[in-house]
Amino acid sequence: MASYSLLSHSLTFILLLFFLPLFFTSFASQCKNPPIIFNFGDSNSDTGGLAAGLGFPINLPNGRLFFHRSTGRLSDGRLLIDFLCQSLNASFLSPYLDSLGGSKFSNGANFAVVGSSTLPKFVPFSLNIQIMQFLHFKARVLELVNAGLGNIINNEGFRNALYMIDIGQNDLADSFSKNLSYVQVIKRIPSIIQEIENAVKTLYDQGGRKFWIHNTGPFGCLPQKLALVQKMDLDQHGCISSYNSAANLFNEELHRSCQRIRPQLTGAAIVYVDMYSIKYDLIANSSKYGFSSPLMACCGYGGRPYNYNIKVTCGQPGYQVCDEGSRFLSWDGIHYTEAANEIMASKVLSTAYSSPPTLFDFFCHN
Ligand SMILES: *[C@@H]1O[C@H](CO)[C@@H](O)[C@H](O)[C@H]1NC(C)=O
Ligand SMILES: *[C@@H]1O[C@H](CO)[C@@H](O)[C@H](O)[C@H]1NC(C)=O
């Protein structure tokens, strides 16, 4: 009914008035000495690794906001990790694989690459390969520092650095794509968690003491999955229930794993961050945040309901993209827009989603 929708529109508007200033003022940093940051993961935090490592072309309109060029990020602008760096007054992370990394890696490096999973091991760029790349990086940097050939990062720098991990989504999503049953997918979870645990322990043995671990998002809400999956068990928000319940089980195991290793890794801060709840809230309550079609990609092909077609993905010939002014949560059917990432970052920084509750400023050396 017209009057009802008018009311709900003005309610949305009033809510926006209240919420928007909150979202857009929380990034001013008090951090005078930003930490060195190392990140491991998949496309959720890849700042150009796939493009640098495989020469894989990632075209505009990726990057059309903020950077105004394609940086190899799968989004229209900044990723969550970029906002987190900004909140510490740290520079954006260069991909480890980028030989022209502008920062020369004195602020850290990003080992995350699009499509990465934890298993199988020893394939580019699984988590254990990313960790091996880090070991190589560290050995080489210390060699240069000890030879007086550079002042990149010393032992203390590695010890005080922030180590971030965001991986696991592809392990689960790829298993479903290979037609594994729900039970088969669930059975894989302990070995995925084991890989993440191994990564944290290796970094700890190397001197790392500060860990920030993201859980996995509700990938059953991704337009890509919704467009590709045949028989669908949809929840009240239109997401694939079995996918999301696999994500939830994975997250419970990951949380338990963090609790289990804390007493073993003396002196380490291990923070578990509930990205699932942040993302699912954005989707479930999308209109409150000013987004209208939470399950539809801004950039893709096919129009409603999902605007996703595997043959015409964002940036490939024939794609369609929403107007720059419009508010979409999903950028390309898999990754989020800068507008969504910015809200996610403000929620991450709120401490309400991290256990133990931790101010991100904790990682700053003031
Ligand atoms: C942030 O870093 C810049 C230079 O990198 C510095 O000029 C500025 O003072 C820093 N901000 C704070 C709050 O320390
Ligand atoms: C999975 O099942 C669907 C439908 O039965 C089929 O079209 C598809 O080729 C299968 N995929 C794989 C990787 O086996």
Ligand SMILES: *[C@@H]1O[C@H](CO)[C@@H](O)[C@H](O)[C@H]1NC(C)=O
């Ligand atoms: C939606 O917002 C309401 C009110 O803030 C909250 O109670 C609810 O948990 C949110 N839904 C999800 C799925 O997060």
